[in-house]
């Protein structure tokens with residue numbers, strides 16, 4: 001396994017900053033680069049592959065600086081969404097092409113290598129076929145195989161499954177994860193699909209507007225988002241947010257919304273006061289059919305049946321929010337219901353900066369780590 005390290009990488013196109021001051025380390029894992037369209041994901045990959053020069057910063061591979069090396073000198077393979085296969089060649093020729101031009105392997109060794117990777121991707125019976133005779137899913141397998149046949153130290157994937165149908169996509173996700181696991185090759189996978197990121201990544205790096213917002217295992221970025229952008233970007237339906245006033249009283253910390261006590265938190269969880277944004281995930285809100293039972297009463301606006309569960313849109317005054325309930329819950333528009341926001345599921349964010357307000361305990365932990 002070889003470590004890829006980006007240090008303070010910035011890429012500008014004229015006045016446009018596509019990537020800003022990005023530092024990341026990836027080593028033998030599958031890191032997903034996630035973010036909305038235009039946030040700089042592809043540019044980051046292209047800089048790593050050497051297809052774009054970086055404006056500032058350095059890229060190191062296995063301890064060697066590769067920032068100014070040509071793409072062919074980087075031992076990095078990249079796969080694009082549009083496959084980019086040679087249409088006049090057979091599958092086998094496509095897969096062997098890179099080996100022929102970038103290694104001194106004999107024809108027999110090249111054939112053995114292609115066979116090995118074809119087995120891995122289950123495309124052995126396609127080796128003699130022309131590219132035009134393949135389905136979209138088969139083309140994508142060939143493109144992935146062609147990239148891996150050269151034993152790259154880093155594998156870069158730019159939305160490789162975007163043009164496949166949902167079922168095939170899901171199967172390919174699992175296969176790709178298994179193959180990456182088996183080979184242990186350092187991999188960066190770009191997507192704007194948060195579900196794909198959460199299911200595939202050993203870690204997920206979230207970008208917005210060229211800047212890294214947070215990096216961590218899927219569970220951590222989902223459960224402990226560093227800021228409002230990450231909180232809103234991850235999760236479907238997305239996190240509910242309320243502008244609250246936080247005050248400390250005898251019993252701890254209270255978050256007031258619209259003149260009501262919306263949530264109560266133990267003071268070891270938060271010691272802030274003043275304006276803040278309270279976030280709570282739809283699946284974490286506790287629903288009560290009886291409006292008297294919740295800490296706040298709300299009105300049902302829409303009930304969307306999803307199969308195993310339902311998404312209820314509720315309103316408090318003119319503020320609407322979503323709650324996930326079991327499909328067996330019978331609630332109709334206009335019904336009065338109750339909700340409770342459990343303290344352990346409350347996320348608080350600074351009203352001005354959007355940064356997460358950390359608990360005193362977490363802050364102390366971070367300080368200890370920094371020593």
Ligand code: ATP
Pocket residue numbers: 013016017018035036037038039040041042043044192
């Ligand atoms: P998508 O998911 O839509 O592919 P992305 O996150 O991959 O988006 P990039 O393609 O990296 O985003 O683009 C980041 C920013 O850089 C965008 O504002 C884009 O317009 C700009 N950009 C990318 N390539 C160039 C280029 N060659 N010249 C000028 N601007 C560019």
